[in-house]
Amino acid sequence: MKRRHLLASAALGLGLTIAGGAFAAGMDHVKACFVYVGPIGDGGWTFQHDQGRLAVEKEFGDKVETAYQENVPEGADAERVLTQMALSGCNIIFTTSFGYMDATNAVAAKFPDVKFEHATGFKRDSANVSTYNARFYEGRAVEGLLAGRMTKTNKIGYIGSFPIPEVVMGINSYYLNAKKVNPAVELSVVWAFTWFDPAKEADAAKALIDQGVDVIASHTDSTAVLAEAAKTEGKVIGFGQASDMAEYKDGPRISSIIDNWGPYYVKRVGALLDGSYEQADAWEGIAGGEVLIGDITDAVPAEVKAEAEGLRDAIAAGTYHPFTGPIKKQDGSDWLAEGQTAPDGDLLGMSFYVEGITGEIPK
Amino acid sequence: MEIFGINIAVLIASLMVASVPIMLAAIGELVVEKAGVLNLGVEGMMIMGAICGFITAVHTGSPMVGFLGGAAGAMALSLVFILLTQVFLANQVATGLALTLFGLGLSSLLGQGYNGIKPPRLGDVPFGPLENIPFFGRVLFTHDIMVYASIAIVAAVWAVLKYSRAGLILRAVGESHDAAHALGYKVVRIRILAILFGAAMAGLGGAYVSLVRVPQWTDGITAGAGWIALAIVVFASWKPWRVLIGAYLFGGITVLQLNLQAAGARIPVEYLSMSPYLITILVLVIMSSGRGRASLNAPAALGQNFHASR
Secondary structure (H helix, E strand, O other): OHHHHHHHHHHHHHHHHHHHHHHHHOOOOEEEEEEOOOOHHHOOHHHHHHHHHHHHHHHHHHHEEEEEEOOOOOOHHHHHHHHHHHHOOOOEEEEOOHHHHHHHHHHHHHOOOOEEEEEOOOOOOOOOEEEEEEOHHHHHHHHHHHHHHHOOOOEEEEEEOOOOHHHHHHHHHHHHHHHHHOOOOEEEEEEOOOOOOHHHHHHHHHHHHHOOOOEEEEOOOOOHHHHHHHOOOOOOEEEEEEOOOHHHOOOOEEEEEEEOOHHHHHHHHHHHHHOOOOOOEEEEOOOOOOEEEEOOOOOOOHHHHHHHHHHHHHHHHOOOOOOEOOEEEOOOOEEEOOOOEOOHHHHHOOOOOEOOOOOOOOO | OEEOOEEHHHHHHHHHHHHHHHHHHHHHHHHHHHOOOOOOOHHHHHHHHHHHHHHHHHHHOOHHHHHHHHHHHHHHHHHHHHHHHHHOOOOHHHHHHHHHHHHHHHHHHHOOOOOOOOOOOOOEOOOHHHHHOOOHHHHHOOOEHHHHHHHHHHHHHHHHHHHOHHHHHHHHHHHOHHHHHHOOOOHHHHHHHHHHHHHHHHHHHHHHHHHHHOOOOOOOOOOOHHHHHHHHHHHOOOOHHHHHHHHHHHHHHHHHHHHHHHOOOOOOHHHHHHHHHHHHHHHHHHHHOOOHHHHHOOOOOOOOOOOOOO
């Protein structure tokens, strides 16, 4: 009995010392680990996260060690990978896909001394889980404006990955801002139910093109959509997604949304090193530099380019919000009144289309 | 002709293209399994075909040479499988799975530096005025050479297996390698040739993905197509023409559900996505009901290693 007490209090004491040390005094050396949903070579989402990892290495040099694992399926496998990372001495683990949410929180509860950072999620069940996201819908607004101005058939398309708030938000923002400059515009949404499957992404793009769509935005991770658009030799245009995808500049890519994770990763690892680390719920956008709008090419007329850049700057300055009322929901009920802007809570739980979009969000 | 706002001719034309990689890989695997070898490394061989075909096409500037390169790359990878299972008599299931993992890793390594490069384009076969025939022109005469080649290969495999002496020997090896051996056939040599053929087909399928379907290289580009090919072989109950049907069904459902969405049809896509797998299960249940393994038409010696000493 006594011995058990002794052991328990010793373990508790040890735990407190380690935890206390990590929180207050900072650390000399941090091992930062990253879990990727696709391969680094996807040229999009995962590639950008890895650029962020490299930025951390460059910033801190010897003081950090990084590790990563690619192609980790969302689900039970993720939990196994996370546990393995936590056991192997990672001090901070970035889980870079929405589907890792439950696995991240489950593993975080077992390893209170390890910091977990989950991208695009909203659950922070324990004190060591932070979430971070970027306001991609701001970039979607700029894409929407370009799509509305550039479409000749008045049919624009959007390839969704999974029906989660993040994606629904992007679709609504894209549509609203296209509609604003071109009231005749119609939106077709195709759900691919994958983050990364180049063949399927290409098929989705082809289905849209077959339906007469001539501007395609995508929410999946690879460059396959642009490759498919390139086959039409200029009839169909699109956007770089997650990464600049500059290699398609002389083809269908007229602009892009670039996820710039580097500054955030550097900030968080830096905070862990100097002891100022706290649980956070970060959501920066164009203003914070997490969302960059890639170079708008010469395929876009100068006045449209200026208009798009104006919109980008207005969003950055905070004078324009992509969701500004009056906006109704798809079923005709009111959402935002005249002049009202969308509260963050509404956006983060968004599960409805705005008025004018046809089709249903899959459940 | 339109249903739910989808042009049927366009739909059939796209599903024919979408099915090519899985059809090629499945018909190759069918021959391998007919010879009594279970190679679960189709995915690995496909992705090796994808990257080797891509590299060859980029450097030679010719997509056709690229396809040859893809087939060669996949065959080279399958030599590992041949060495382990036919020479060292390793377990085929485990070796096949390892081959997939190895292929995925090796392709990623080979593909370093090939991201973002565009391969030379494979044009459609010019049929001239035939393309203008209503409906059938769009469906049948607007494809690249590989679409026709894949159907021709299915026909050739069917004819060889059914009518030729070589096909009979191959089937004998797959049904009872001991009997075939007693008759004086070189079991291991025949199996090696079958594995190489299967690898070449998987390589062609993979190269089709990276050269035509997606025209680019990204890691993991085949994204599970090899596993679907394996499912198709079972679905087809080891019969060549059913492979064609299975490939069109699996490929077609994907294209159909995406097209239905693009056209704004209100049909729940989850059910469509599930349906080919449900059908596979149904086929398996119906065919295996009551009469055991033989009624499934599975080669009797499937997955068993052979050594002449036994």
